[in-house]
Amino acid sequence: MTKYEGICKCGHEGTIRIKRGQEDFKSQEEIDKAFSETLCKKCRYELKKKQEAECNEYIKDSFEALELPELEGTEKQIAWANKIRKGMVDMWENSLIDGIMSPVSVLMDIKTYGPAFDEKGNGHKVADMLDKIIKNSTDAEKKRLVADLFISVLKRIRKAKMYIDIETGSPRVSVRDLLYKSFVEFKIDGTKEPKEVVISPKNAIDGRIVNIYSKDKIIYCESYVDMDVKSICKKNHYIWCTFSEAWYRNINVNANGSVADRKTELANRILNAGYIVRVDDPTLKDKIINADYEPEHRRWIAMHEGKLLIAFDYNDYPEIKTAFKRIKGCKIDRKTKFLLVPVEMYLQVEDLADLYDFRFNDKSREEIEKIKATLEASIADVKAGTEKKYTSRKQSIDEVYNELIDEES
Template sequence: MAKYEGTYACGHDGVVNVIGKMRDRQRKIDYAFSHLCPQCAKKEREQQIVEENKNSEVLSKEYGFPELTGSEKQVAWANTIRLDFYNEFENNRTAQEMIENETVASFWLDLDRFNSKREFLTKYERTKKEKERRERIIDIDAVAPEDLQYKGVVEIVKKLDKICLFYLKNQDFIDLAKTKGYRWNEDDCCWYRRLNEETGKYPDRAAEIGHELLRNGYAICIHDAEITEKAITGDYEKERTRWIEYDSKNKVLALHWSGRNNEIYNASRKIINSRYNREKGCVEIPVAHYRSVNNFAKKFDFCYTEDALEAIEQYKKEQREMRRVKVDK
C-alpha cells in the first residue's frame, strides 16, 4: 500500500492509499481525486438526506399518511423510508394497512434494515394473520385470576419441540419468563423453552408456567381444557432439576442440579474417581462406579436419563460377558 498526495474535485488537498500493479496506480489515483474529499462528500450526502426528508414530509402530508411518533431525526428518516416503501408497493393491500396502522418511527427504521422489503412485507402479513387467529381463539379459551393485575393474555402453545409464550412487551413478564428458563425468539416473537427428556412433557410444563402466571396476576390461554384446569389447580408433575446424564465422549456419568447445594456437591465428590467439570458445571464419575452413583441418586432424589441407564446396562453386560480365567498360583 502506498500513499499519494493530490487535490480533490472540491479543491481540498488530501492523501489517498492505493494498492495494485504500478501500471494501474495512476489511473486509480486520478479516479480518487476526481471526486469530492471525504469531508465534502459526507456533507453533501447529509444535505441530500435533509432535502429528501423534507420532501418526504411534504409528500406524506399530501398523501394523507398518518403522523409518526419518535424523535425529530427518527421521524424525518422514517418518513423517507415509508414513502419509498409506498412507491414500491402502492397497490398492495397489506402495505396500505402498514402505512395506516404503523405510526411509530422505529417500526420503519427497522424495515430499512431488511435487505428485501418484500420479505418484510410477507413476514408482516403472516404475523398479522397469526395474531388475528390467536385473538379469536383466545377469546374462547382465556382464563384470568380473580386478582387480575396485567392487561392482555399470555398465550401458551407448543411448536415442535418448544413451549412458547406470546404476550405484550412487559418487563415484569420478561423477568418472570427468564427466571423460569425462557429465552426470546426473534423469528417467532415469543419467549420459549425447548422440551426434552429432562424438562418433561408439554402438558406439565404448560400447566406449570400457566399456574405461575395466574399466581402473579396474568390471564392465560392454553387451548386445552385439561391442561388449563391443571394450571388453575396446580395439579401437575413438577419439573425435575436433578439429573444424571451420560457423556459418551468421555464415557462418564454426569451429575448436575440447579442452584448451589454444598451438601449434594460434597456427597458427589466423595464418590471414587469423581471430578468437577467447571466448564459444564457438573460432577463426572466413571460408569464403573454406578453402584455408588445409585446410592447417591436415591439419597438426593436424582433421575437418570435414558442414555445414562443404557450406559450402565451396557457396562453390566460387558462385565458379565468378560472372559473369566483361572490363574495359576
C-alpha cells in the same frame, strides 16, 4: 321448584334453585359442595361486569392493532372490497364494545340458514364447529374466541372478489356469509376444538394478556415488559429469543415431562402472580386453574463423552454437588458446566442417586449394565483360574499314602 339457602364461596348469603327436570341434592354434603362453588347474585353480576369490561378492552385493542393484508384484484374491485371490509370491521368492533349485538348470535344464525347455503350440508358442519368453539365458555370468553376467529379469517382473505361476492348491504349478514364462505373455502375442519382459552385471575394486575403457546416441542411465552413474568420464565428455565420476541424453552419429553404439563405449570404460576393468560390448548383450562400437572423432575444422570453426566440445579443444592465431587475421577465439564463421573464408579453414583432422588436415562443405564457385565466376566475368569490352580494341586488320600510308602521303602 326446590330452593336452598346457604353461604356461597364469596362469603355472602345466596340461593340455589332446583328447577323442574333437574336432579335434586341427595345429601347435605352435596348442598355444601354446591354452595362452595357458587357466587351470590350480586357477586355474579360484578364478576360478569368485570369480565365484559376486560373482554371489550381486549377486543378493542385487537381491532386497533389489526393489520389487514393487501387485497388482489382490479382497482375497482379492491376499492369496493376495502369499503365492504371496513364496514364489517367497524360494525363488529362497535357491536362488541357497545353491546348492541352479540357476536355469538350472529354466528349461530348459520345454524338457521345453513341448509340454504348449499346442498352438501356445509352449513351444519360450520355450525357444529362453532358450537365446539363456544362450548363451556362464559359470555366474555365466547366474545373473545369469536372476535379472534373473525380476525383470523380477515387475515387469510386476499381476493377482493370474496368480499364482493358476499355483499348484501347488511354488515351483519355479510359477516355471517363471509365466515361461512371462509370456513368452506379454506377447508376449516369442523371437528377441531377451539384453538385457545383466556383465563383471568380474580384480581388481575391489569387487562393485558400473557400469551402461552407451543410449536412442536417448543413452548413460547409472549409478554409485555414485566419483571415478575420475566422472573417466572427464567425460574422455569425459559430463554429470551430476540427474533421471536418471546421466552421459549425446548422440551425434552423424556426428561422434562410432557409439553402439556410444562405449559400448564408455566401458565399456572403466571396466573397465580395476578396476570391474565391465554393458552393455545383449551383442554388445559381446569388443569391450569387447579395446578393439575406432573411436577418436572430436575435431577438426571445421563451420558456425555463416555462418562456419567450429573445434571441438576447446582446453585440451589450445593451439598449435592459436594457429595458427587468426592467420587474419584469426578470433574466439571467446561462446555455443559455439569459434573462428569467415570462409568466405573457407578456404585457410588447409584448410592447418591438413591439418596438424592436422581433418575438414570436409558443410555446411562445401558452403559452401566455393560460395565457390570464386563466386571462380572472378569470376576468369573479370576474365579475359574483360582479353582483350576487349586484343583491341579489337590491330591487324593490314596495318592499321598502311596507316596509316603514309596519314600519309606
